[in-house]
Amino acid sequence: MNDITQITPEHVIFIPSVLLLGLVIGYTLGARAVRAELDKRRSRMKE
Structure with missing residues (x-):
């Protein structure tokens, strides 16, 4: 049988x-x- 630790x-x-x-x-x-989260924050800051 094969050794399990091998x-x-x-x-x-x-x-x-x-x-x-x-x-x-x-x-x-x-x-x-x-990147998606940063784009959301940038679009909110522009408003």
């Missing part, structure tokens, strides 16, 4: 790539939300 090469590649993808998606969505 890390396969797939884990070494897959897990960091999923974490990196999550960081990129989170950064993109967060930046978009901040």
Whole structure:
């Protein structure tokens, strides 16, 4: 039987790539939300 504590090469590649993808998606969505909020505030200040 396989040892449960053994890390396969797939884990070494897959897990960091999923974490990196999550960081990129989170950064993109967060930046978009901040830009939208700043645009709302600027339009309110012009009025």
